[in-house]
Amino acid sequence: METVVFLLAATAAVVSALGVVMARNPVHSALSLVGTLFAVAVLFVLQEAHFLAAVQVIVYAGAVVVLFLFVIMLLGVDRHEMLDDPLPFQRPLALAAGAVALFGLLALVGGTVATGGFSARGPALSGSEGNVERIAKSLFTDFIWPFEITSVLLVIAVVGAIVLVREGRPGEAEAEDGDGAPR
């Protein structure tokens, strides 16, 4: 049962991941991305990480990709895509980085079986507490430093985006108000 679900979800994840890079239309790519995220969420459920699965769907499928779609629709980039490469060196670079990532992944997986290996089911599941308690405990004790760094990074990104948008036209925003334009 577990193996069957794993094979189905993994296949779906890989196929839709291929769809993300192969589709000609950006909206189809975004949809394939949702498919990948969903399949990964199923894999999380299979590992009894219910909370991670829910958060995966809420944050990535429910918010991030919807914003992608919003930008695609708002800018109308769905018909003409840029086929000429502005950075000629990026293709070989991407290949090399992909090879390194694949090698690292294989080294990590070691020889453990896809499901039920120690790498996936370690001490995290022993004990009676639920998902949420365990994640909260490790986030706010062992991983408090990376957690805070990440949140600072996100705040910087938000502030930076606002500064870039506002730059060069102080006071102009006030005059624009009331015309019903999205801000």
Added chain:
Amino acid sequence: MISDPLLSEGVDLTVVLIIIGKALFVFVLLLVTVLILIWLERKIVADMQNRIGPNRAGPFGILQSVADGVKLFFKEQSIPESADRPVFRLAPYLSVVPAFLAFSVIPLGGEIEIAGHTTYLQLAEIPIGVLFVLAMSGIGVYGVTLAGWASGSKYPLLGGVRATAQMISYEAALGLAIVGAVLHGHTLSTRGMVLQQGPWEGWGTVADWFFIAVPVSFVIYVIAMVAETNRAPFDLVEAEQELVGGFHTEYTGVRFAIFFLAEYMNMVTMSALAVTLFLGGPAGPEIDFLPHLWPVVWFLLKVSLFIFVYFWLRSTLPRLRYDQLMDLGWRVLIPLAILWLGAVAVFRVGSDQGWPVAVTLPAVVAGGLLIMGFLWLSMPRREPVVRRGSTSSEEVHRG
């Protein structure tokens, strides 16, 4: 952790049949509710507008929705020339399936016994039920957005863009409101939330329901729920006067009916979640005659209260302007929800650590006022906008 006793003794054929039966029951319940709701909405709105409303099909026109449904099923389904065909076909289902799935975690009543198995009156009890509803409502956004985009025509596209922005914005407020209740109730399971609000012990139980304990979360949830389901006064997504029909302009026949179904299912699901989180779920006076039935009745009665509010709002309030919508979401609801969340968290820690309420309450009030004052001072001031052809009643616009 709570889990359905049905699954505790292994899974055999009877158990599978019971689960299928429960799924069918919930599905049929939702469908019938939607049929009745559509008729009820037309009747109630007609009453409020001094009209008669549907009165031809059946007694009081109650069969009107059935007639409309049959008509839609036999109509031709057209697909526009410039449409993206696979996505155009997919969109209605992306809308209706999450609406139905989200309802599956809502507890409808207590426990019943079928063929020697005890089971909850609830399709699925999962430890993160509340988050599951949020995830499904997040997926539901795709239905509307993609319908707008895939139609390949301008008004649906505008409706789709509006839907994306609106639903993302209000999902934040909705989520924060839910976190307030969950923090107070100490659990993410829907049944757990109901149990936290206590069994029925006379009318005093009402004071234990969470709309008393976390009132601000309740108010924010109700506002965000109306916006999230794209109902008036937040129905910019399908604003008839501006966008023809919004995202479903190009949809005909059954596909249009599915969108309609999804909208009403979402209303029911969101109301049901409100009842579960804030109004004690199926709790209500216990009556000896048919004891298993009454919780379901109380539950449905509470849900219909919210549904009535939906109809009431629709026939009372004019539609918001786009910038008013965004202001309400980002400048009022989300900051308020975050502040309130902080207050709830302080009380939570306070009661865990045994701090006296005489200290926590003034401290929270003072801190809240301080932050609110700071926010108010730092917000950019704006003059009331006077628009062409408008009266001076536009002072709502201060933020």
